[in-house]
Amino acid sequence: MSTDSWEAVLQRLDDAATLSGVDPEIHRMLRFPRRLLEVSIPVRMDDGHVEVFTGWRVHHNTVRGPAKGGIRFHPEVDASEVSALAASMTLKTAVAGLPFGGGKGGVRCDPTTMSDGELERLTRRYTWEISPLLGPDIDVPAPDVNTDERVMAWLMDTLSMIRGHDLPGSVTGKPLAIGGSPGHAGATAVGVMVCARAAFDQLDMTMAGSRAVIQGFGKVGGPLAFLLTSAGMRVVAVADAGGAVHNPGGLDPSALSDHVVKTGSVVGFEGGDAITESDMWSLDSELAVPAALAGAIDKRVAEHLGAKVLAEAANGPTTTDADPILDERGIVVIPDILANAGGVTASYFEWAQGRQGFAWDEDTVAVRLRASMDSAFANVWAKADALGVSLRRAAFALAVERVADAIEARGLFP
Ligand code: NAD
Numbered sequence: 001m002s003t004d005s006w007e008a009v010l011q012r013l014d015d016a017a018t019l020s021g022v023d024p025e026i027h028r029m030l031r032f033p034r035r036l037l038e039v040s041i042p043v044r045m046d047d048g049h050v051e052v053f054t055g056w057r058v059h060h061n062t063v064r065g066p067a068k069g070g071i072r073f074h075p076e077v078d079a080s081e082v083s084a085l086a087a088s089m090t091l092k093t094a095v096a097g098l099p100f101g102g103g104k105g106g107v108r109c110d111p112t113t114m115s116d117g118e119l120e121r122l123t124r125r126y127t128w129e130i131s132p133l134l135g136p137d138i139d140v141p142a143p144d145v146n147t148d149e150r151v152m153a154w155l156m157d158t159l160s161m162i163r164g165h166d167l168p169g170s171v172t173g174k175p176l177a178i179g180g181s182p183g184h185a186g187a188t189a190v191g192v193m194v195c196a197r198a199a200f201d202q203l204d205m206t207m208a209g210s211r212a213v214i215q216g217f218g219k220v221g222g223p224l225a226f227l228l229t230s231a232g233m234r235v236v237a238v239a240d241a242g243g244a245v246h247n248p249g250g251l252d253p254s255a256l257s258d259h260v261v262k263t264g265s266v267v268g269f270e271g272g273d274a275i276t277e278s279d280m281w282s283l284d285s286e287l288a289v290p291a292a293l294a295g296a297i298d299k300r301v302a303e304h305l306g307a308k309v310l311a312e313a314a315n316g317p318t319t320t321d322a323d324p325i326l327d328e329r330g331i332v333v334i335p336d337i338l339a340n341a342g343g344v345t346a347s348y349f350e351w352a353q354g355r356q357g358f359a360w361d362e363d364t365v366a367v368r369l370r371a372s373m374d375s376a377f378a379n380v381w382a383k384a385d386a387l388g389v390s391l392r393r394a395a396f397a398l399a400v401e402r403v404a405d406a407i408e409a410r411g412l413f414p
Pocket residue numbers: 145146188215216217218219220221239240241242291292293294313314315340343
């Protein structure tokens with residue numbers, strides 16, 4: 001899966017380079033990560049034995065600013081996957097107009113089988129091993145799959161201890177108590193919502209009364225179900241790792257959320273009927289949101305997807321062979337590097353607050369987040385119009401152009 005994800009990034013990068021006509025030498029530079037550090041992480045486990053984990057931190061490109069990107073803990077993560085995700089971050093920060101480059105980190109482990117103590121020791125040793133690459137002006141990690149604000153707090157504390165002074169600007173997605181930002185938690189869902197609304201406006205569709213299906217009811221899918229319902233949409237089906245539920249009249253997000261808190265899954269929710277995930281994608285709807293896994297929208301799903309608009313909340317949810325099918329079927333795809341950029345935008349705000357030593361209030365964060373996402377969407381829409389291509393191809397082309405402009409302006413060292 002992971003080698004494929006690197007190949008998929010290269011394929012889209014190559015297309016974007018051709019489309020935007022950037023200098024072939026700059027294109028060639030972007031086909032390689034700038035640096036990739038692989039580390040071994042020995043950890044004393046609770047039963048007394050030492051386990052050795054493998055971890056990575058990758059900087060794909062840092063020409064527009066410090067590397068920015070999450071750290072994931074997952075049993076299947078590897079160097080190619082981390083590199084692909086780092087390259088996507090280069091493009092995402094460029095599309096979102098943020099002064100960052102692209103980075104990503106990962107540790108191959110199964111956090112679901114580890115105690116809090118083991119996770120803390122793993123995080124601290126991993127941080128120490130990758131510390132030469134970290135710092136507010138160098139590389140600013142954030143939470144990703146299976147990492148959270150607690151992990152970010154351990155990371156920031158470890159780096160601060162190594163350097164001998166507090167470094168609040170060295171990570172984002174921190175707890176509020178140590179310089180986290182209000183509005184960070186729901187920012188990705190807000191960004192997806194801003195993009196979906198803007199797409200509906202452009203397509204002369206109204207949200208009120210329209211139907212949505214969502215895959216994933218976690219940190220992104222959960223809040224998004226609330227936002228869509230508040231906008232008058234009916235969330236007619238939701239899937240998670242356990243299964244899916246369907247209610248043509250609309251699922252009640254609050255009751256569903258209570259059910260998930262109690263049982264751990266949407267399965268068995270009384271306010272809807274069971275449906276297979278495959279049937280869920282086929283339901284007639286105005287909006288479909290993959291907010292779970294990479295590769296969820298493959299060729300087969302693309303052929304029978306019942307939605308008019310697909311908003312990619314997840315990273316890499318659509319396979320490259322599904323792209324042309326969606327295009328041919330006239331389904332408007334809001335690509336991940338645009339649709340889920342609300343999270344990294346809020347991270348930028350958190351980093352900026354850390355650098356300023358001045359906390360913004362929640363309203364300021366919310367207003368700036370909406371304005372930033374609105375402008376990113378408008379720029380990509382205009383680019384797609386000008387080039388006569390899909391939003392994905394336009395977003396990639398715009399991103400590559402911005403990175404190429406920065407490379408040209410700085411020149412090649414030495
Ligand atoms: P999460 O772990 O909080 O939630 C994931 C959800 O996906 C859960 O409901 C889980 O049950 C479901 N899921 C897992 N496997 C599934 C399967 N096989 N079929 C159906 N559902 C399945 O994760 P999250 O933070 O909500 O992230 C979701 C996606 O959004 C990921 O691709 C992530 O990379 C991307 N993303 C998240 C953020 C963020 O701010 N959290 C930002 C940018 C992108």
